[in-house]
Amino acid sequence: MDGRMKLATVWLGGCSGCHMSLLDIDERLFQLLEYADIVYSPFTDHTDVPEQIDILLVEGAAAQSEHIDQLRTLRARSRIVVAFGDCAVVGNVTAMRNGRNTKQLLLESFGSAGNDMGADPANHLPMLLDDVLPLHRVIQVDLFVPGCPPAADLIWYVLTELFAGRTPHLDREKLHYG
Amino acid sequence: MAEPLREILIDPVSRVEGHARISIIFDTHGRVSDARLHVTEYRGFEHFCRGRLVWEMPRLTSRICGVCPVSHSVTSAKAGDDILAVAIPRTAENLRRILVLAQWVQSHTLSFFHLSSPDLLLGKDIPHARRDFFTVMKSHADFARRGIRLRKWGQEVIARIAGKRIHPDFVTPGGVLRPLSIQDRDIILDGLPEAHNTIRMALETMKALLESGTNDTDMFGNFPSLFLGLVDENGGMEYYGGTLRVMDAAGNVVADRVDPRSYRDFIAERSEPWSYMTFPHYAPSSADGGLYRVGPLARCNISSHTGSPKSDRELAEFRQRGGSRNPVLHSFAYHLARCIEILFALERIEELLTDPETLRTDTLRARAFSNRPQGIGVTEAPRGTLFHNYSVGSDGVIRNVDLLIATAQNNAAMNRTIQQIAMHLIRNAGNDVDTAILQRIEAGIRCYDPCFSCATHALGKMPLLVEYRSEDDSLIRTFRR
Ligand code: SF4
Numbered sequence: 001m002d003g004r005m006k007l008a009t010v011w012l013g014g015c016s017g018c019h020m021s022l023l024d025i026d027e028r029l030f031q032l033l034e035y036a037d038i039v040y041s042p043f044t045d046h047t048d049v050p051e052q053i054d055i056l057l058v059e060g061a062a063a064q065s066e067h068i069d070q071l072r073t074l075r076a077r078s079r080i081v082v083a084f085g086d087c088a089v090v091g092n093v094t095a096m097r098n099g100r101n102t103k104q105l106l107l108e109s110f111g112s113a114g115n116d117m118g119a120d121p122a123n124h125l126p127m128l129l130d131d132v133l134p135l136h137r138v139i140q141v142d143l144f145v146p147g148c149p150p151a152a153d154l155i156w157y158v159l160t161e162l163f164a165g166r167t168p169h170l171d172r173e174k175l176h177y178g
Numbered sequence: 179m180a181e182p183l184r185e186i187l188i189d190p191v192s193r194v195e196g197h198a199r200i201s202i203i204f205d206t207h208g209r210v211s212d213a214r215l216h217v218t219e220y221r222g223f224e225h226f227c228r229g230r231l232v233w234e235m236p237r238l239t240s241r242i243c244g245v246c247p248v249s250h251s252v253t254s255a256k257a258g259d260d261i262l263a264v265a266i267p268r269t270a271e272n273l274r275r276i277l278v279l280a281q282w283v284q285s286h287t288l289s290f291f292h293l294s295s296p297d298l299l300l301g302k303d304i305p306h307a308r309r310d311f312f313t314v315m316k317s318h319a320d321f322a323r324r325g326i327r328l329r330k331w332g333q334e335v336i337a338r339i340a341g342k343r344i345h346p347d348f349v350t351p352g353g354v355l356r357p358l359s360i361q362d363r364d365i366i367l368d369g370l371p372e373a374h375n376t377i378r379m380a381l382e383t384m385k386a387l388l389e390s391g392t393n394d395t396d397m398f399g400n401f402p403s404l405f406l407g408l409v410d411e412n413g414g415m416e417y418y419g420g421t422l423r424v425m426d427a428a429g430n431v432v433a434d435r436v437d438p439r440s441y442r443d444f445i446a447e448r449s450e451p452w453s454y455m456t457f458p459h460y461a462p463s464s465a466d467g468g469l470y471r472v473g474p475l476a477r478c479n480i481s482s483h484t485g486s487p488k489s490d491r492e493l494a495e496f497r498q499r500g501g502s503r504n505p506v507l508h509s510f511a512y513h514l515a516r517c518i519e520i521l522f523a524l525e526r527i528e529e530l531l532t533d534p535e536t537l538r539t540d541t542l543r544a545r546a547f548s549n550r551p552q553g554i555g556v557t558e559a560p561r562g563t564l565f566h567n568y569s570v571g572s573d574g575v576i577r578n579v580d581l582l583i584a585t586a587q588n589n590a591a592m593n594r595t596i597q598q599i600a601m602h603l604i605r606n607a608g609n610d611v612d613t614a615i616l617q618r619i620e621a622g623i624r625c626y627d628p629c630f631s632c633a634t635h636a637l638g639k640m641p642l643l644v645e646y647r648s649e650d651d652s653l654i655r656t657f658r659r
Binding site: 011013014015016017018019020021023024026027029030033038041043044045046047063064066092093094096097100105106108109110111113114115116117120123124125126128148149151152 | 310
């Protein structure tokens with residue numbers, strides 16, 4: 001692969017652990033910057049989704065209304081979309097609220113203020129989805145990297161393979177829950 | 179004539195753990211009338227944890243936050259100890275204590291180096307597209323490398339003890355699951371001299387910034403408030419045991435030796451329809467609605483000493499900044515307090531690792547079944563006092579969960595901070611609010627190192643959007659930075 005890669009990372013309904021595991025590549029972050037520019041990420045202040053993304057890592061599941069549009073935009077502009085960690089892959093802990101009445105949860109947690117949450121645009125709160133969705137239920141996914149979170153060495157293996165233009169082989173010893 | 183600016187939306191607030199937006203609201207004269215921090219995520223742990231076994235809770239609640247998972251799992255295990263009605267072995271307590279402190283090291287390092295150093299080092303004129311740690315890695319490579327390695331050391335302490343850096347399965351109601359080996363202990367100790375060098379450098383950087391006077395500390399979340407946190411039996415800095423202390427803005431201790439298990443007697447919460455994060459307040463106080471702050475600034479204000487020589491010197495110097503006996507009130511000092519706490523954690527980890535009890539392999543866990551209908555665990559997480567409160571049946575199945583999270587306790591203070599910065603910087607700005615001002619407001623939030631993942635939960639990146647609205651609230655035009 002010629003030239004530098006445009007790497008983007010997003011964080012939907014997750015705990016940030018997958019992003020923390022990305023930082024856990026430690027000093028290899030310097031090598032990362034030799035291969036790639038981080039064009040969009042919670043670690044940066046970029047405000048607009050760039051027109052072209054080579055590799056997109058998505059942490060977390062789709063948990064509220066704005067995630068859906070966001071994912072569609074990102075998908076359209078990304079060459080390779082990676083479901084990054086168990087929440088993105090299967091929903092995981094983020095999806096454990098599924099099957100419960102969302103409105104009821106909000107009323108229990110916030111009292112009567114819960115009534116207006118997500119409903120009135122002036123409050124600037126997105127509407128929670130009734131069911132949290134893993135990534136592939138919203139957009140097409142090119143690569144699934146499980147783990148809660150995926151280990152830093154696995155992340156580094158996946159990224160370096162993708163930088164080299166190869167498909168990472170996620171064989172059995174690389175995969176495990178938790 | 180141009181329409182007066184009615185509202186500005188900063189969306190999202192970047193370089194914080196979790197998802198939030200800020201709105202700044204103007205009155206008809208174009209003056210800032212309010213500023214709000216909207217936390218846009220909600221995850222519902224209190225609900226779906228019902229029906230799970232108390233022994234599962236450390237693993238489950240760990241997933242509240244990938245930045246401070248160990249703080250949640252240890253606090254959860256403490257609530258479990260309470261339900262089992264057991265005293266845990268000293269070895270287990272020592273190992274849990276080291277984990278909590280290692281969490282402070284890696285999380286504070288993340289906050290200072292990875293998230294806030296772009297605000298502190300890159301100057302106000304750097305374009306937002308380059309205002310990040312990756313730029314710092316290029317412009318201040320040595321500084322960045324040392325930060326990366328300090329965070330790595332903190333994470334490695336956790337991995338050597340608990341088996342994995344993030345979401346380890348190690349603490350459990352009654353104790354811990356595995357002993358620490360001498361080899362792993364020694365590897366951890368070997369990293370300490372470098373960690374001390376790095377934090378020394380960070381402390382000096384931070385003090386120089388404070389002395390330079392370029393950071394507008396007067397208006398950076400500078401207001402009276404209460405401060406709350408754990409202290410040990412002598413009033414020294416505490417993080418795992420101890421009792422609660424509350425101090426007022428004049429340095430008077432207004433509550434002391436409070437059993438943390440009674441926290442619901444004096445901390446109340448209210449909700450607003452514009453945030454998925456509640457507003458806890460100190461119920462006995464009428465002043466300022468009981469607004470209180472937790473976390474590094476609060477701990478450095480309420481603790482009379484640290485009990486370890488190097489951090490004690492730093493704490494004494496820190497206290498001078500408040501003037502005689504007064505607490506330090508401006509939130510910019512959170513950054514310095516965080517550095518002092520890293521130093522404290524390094525000293526205390528070393529003491530705990532050289533205690534022979536820490537390496538015992540025979541007594542790691544007290545076994546019992548559910549003996550109490552309710553259990554409460556409290557620790558000092560990196561961002562402040564963390565409460566887990568579970569009700570269970572005699573079968574050990576969770577019936578109810580109440581979590582009081584550090585970041586939520588700073589909610590009112592964070593709102594006050596952005597109001598203060600916005601009112602100060604946007605004086606009759608009309609339509610000329612520039613991005614530099616908005617970045618300063620975001621930086622004000624970052625002082626608190628808020629973790630919205632913890633405090634509820636989130637949303638993705640949207641551009642910073644300034645909306646121009648007319649008197650009747652209809653949208654005139656929008657501006658993206
Ligand atoms: S997969 Fe695990 S580590 Fe990643 S966001 Fe979900 S809960 Fe957090």
